Amino acid sequence: MKQSPVQLVYDDIRNKIIRRQMFPGNRIIEEDLAQELGTSRTSIRSALQQLRQDGFVEIIPNRGSFVVQPTLEDIIALYDVRLTLESGAIKAAVENATDDTIRYLEHNLRQQLELDKNFSISAYSALNRDFHWQIAKASLNPYYERFLAEVYNKVEVYMLFYDKSIDNSYSYSSHKEMLTAICERDLNRAEAAVIADNEKALADIRYSFASV
């Protein structure tokens, strides 16, 4: 099963951003990419629109497409929305989480502990992302999923840019607390854990930004 050209372009750009082959602010020239990937500009443009929706690029009419370059202001705004959305999502997850979800989250947490032994930032980051993502899905509400996806993506690009391995600071305890709250169907405890997690993350970012 071979993927469509636009999917190929989408993956290519996304990977380049995540692997730091493209940087925030970089302009994406349609014709060049089309040549490189052996597709037409039509597919490039279509992929760029999706990448915009998912928070990876910004398109300025008649000017061009650029890898998003969130400012500290943006990140603060994003974390505000992220806290809001995660609070809502975890409430829904507390009500709707199935045994499967819980097992999955437990598995994820065990892996996070394993990482203590031979630490890898990218591996930890993937687990962290996956944990949050799974909770969004457990809400059984597609809109939490979609909106949080955009928020996570934008934040991730910012992280890569500042490369301070922020957000990789241990959030194990707050994650564990979130899982416990879900298991015990405790709304308040779940929300408190989300708040703690977000406050820690944002504090780390502010600190990291101040030290640049």
Added chain:
Amino acid sequence: MKQSPVQLVYDDIRNKIIRRQMFPGNRIIEEDLAQELGTSRTSIRSALQQLRQDGFVEIIPNRGSFVVQPTLEDIIALYDVRLTLESGAIKAAVENATDDTIRYLEHNLRQQLELDKNFSISAYSALNRDFHWQIAKASLNPYYERFLAEVYNKVEVYMLFYDKSIDNSYSYSSHKEMLTAICERDLNRAEAAVIADNEKALADIRYSFASV
């Protein structure tokens, strides 16, 4: 200043939906629309992508584009997210609202009262929408604006479909309460008003749905 073809297409489809010339579930055939509007399919497809992002249409790959047709389940999920987002937005608004914003909201409320005399559903609906929209903007957080826009649009399409003039049931009192809370910079009071407003709206929808 003449608008671009894709903007023309966007407006055309949006208007047709809102004026009930197109209905939820209706398929949109690119070639037909291109003929009708005297543009190319390229512009149609571009507009359709934006309409999807804004919550008006659904695109199924290789199958076609359709006017969104939210189910009751969707609406319940949407109102969950709406409550979450509006709570976050009004907290930010309480902190950031300027005198201009407050004056604008007061003006809007006065107009809502005026409407008592000669009532018009569409006029009231516009005011209602505008009030909520203004609060989203007052958050000074572009992500609240964007996400709420999609939620409002989808809900609006649903309303038009069921045509029960729901959500037009008086929300004046909760709106007034929201404004007061913003003026007094009272976070808890603001959030309570938002909760009341959403609960009333959702209750009306459930009632209306039951009576179909």
Added chain:
DNA sequence: TGAAATAGCATTGTATACATTATTGCATTC
């Protein structure tokens, strides 16, 4: 008669060609 295969058609996906817009650099003028 019914179900599966197939051929034709309608529609979407992709590529190429043309039009418009923005930017850059140079020349001209004050």
Added chain:
DNA sequence: GAATGCAATAATGTATACAATGCTATTTCA
């Protein structure tokens, strides 16, 4: 010498042409 206007170029926006896909109706075989 600096600023403004213009021309050339490079990139994006739009239209058209071609390819692939999915749907439907008809035919064929059990």
